[in-house]
Amino acid sequence: QVQLVQSGAEVKKPGASVKVSCKASGYTFTGYYMHWVRQAPGQGLEWMGRINPNSGGTNYAQKFQGRVTMTRDTSISTAYMELSRLRSDDTAVYYCARSSPQYSYGYDYWGQGTLVTVSS
Amino acid sequence: SYVLTQPPSVSVAPGQTARITCGGNNIGSKSVHWYQQKPGQAPVLVVYDDSDRPSGIPERFSGSNSGNTATLTISRVEAGDEADYYCQVWDSSSDHPNVVFGGGTKLTVL
Numbered sequence: 106q107v108q109l110v111q112s113g114a115e116v117k118k119p120g121a122s123v124k125v126s127c128k129a130s131g132y133t134f135t136g137y138y139m140h141w142v143r144q145a146p147g148q149g150l151e152w153m154g155r156i157n158p159n160s161g162g163t164n165y166a167q168k169f170q171g172r173v174t175m176t177r178d179t180s181i182s183t184a185y186m187e188l189s190r191l192r193s194d195d196t197a198v199y200y201c202a203r204s205s206p207q208y209s210y211g212y213d214y215w216g217q218g219t220l221v222t223v224s225s
Numbered sequence: 226s227y228v229l230t231q232p233p234s235v236s237v238a239p240g241q242t243a244r245i246t247c248g249g250n251n252i253g254s255k256s257v258h259w260y261q262q263k264p265g266q267a268p269v270l271v272v273y274d275d276s277d278r279p280s281g282i283p284e285r286f287s288g289s290n291s292g293n294t295a296t297l298t299i300s301r302v303e304a305g306d307e308a309d310y311y312c313q314v315w316d317s318s319s320d321h322p323n324v325v326f327g328g329g330t331k332l333t334v335l
Contacts, residue, residue, distance in 0.1 A: 150260075210315065
């Protein structure tokens with residue numbers, strides 16, 4: 106069965122960086138784009154960007170350009186999202202989500218979420 | 226940038242029909258997906274491509290999309306349907322294509 110398992114919660118200081126991992130299993134990792142979506146406490150969903158695990162090509166939301174880097178390691182079927190120069194308003198749950206052509210590129214599987222807390 | 230507008234809240238009695246709207250400029254020309262999110266959980270895709278249901282989603286969930294409004298309809302609402310609902314599109318209209326989510330609607334079952 107398809108699973109996306111994310112790394113554990115992180116606490117960071119303002120100005121630091123965080124790297125969240127998303128390990129995929131149960132399907133061909135290189136066959137589906139992986140997206141990253143975040144959700145601040147009590148707020149809605151916010152798209153951060155996507156990576157093509159096959160080519161490594163990325164598209165980032167303009168808001169995060171210059172601060173976010175998405176990478177992947179196909180040998181271990183894992184996608185990564187690194188966010189730098191963290192601010193308090195980056196405190197959020199970060200999700201990876203698989204985009205499926207079967208569902209017109211809607212997100213059919215999500216990771217469990219990783220809480221990143223930014224606090225001095 | 227493209228904006229999707231949802232009502233913050235919708236309330237409905239059990240057994241009745243809930244309709245959650247998602248407004249956007251000419252949204253009828255886009256493919257709309259809908260997600261259900263319960264507290265402390267990741268979102269779940271309940272409708273894709275305007276009106277199709279993924280496997281395992283009850284037939285009570287349906288969708289439509291025309292003009293400037295997409296609608297998620299939940300028939301015979303149950304207590305377990307109480308959740309936040311988000312619409313989502315892929316916006317390729319600018320030089321910087323991206324995914325857009327609506328602000329979310331909290332469905333309360335009275």
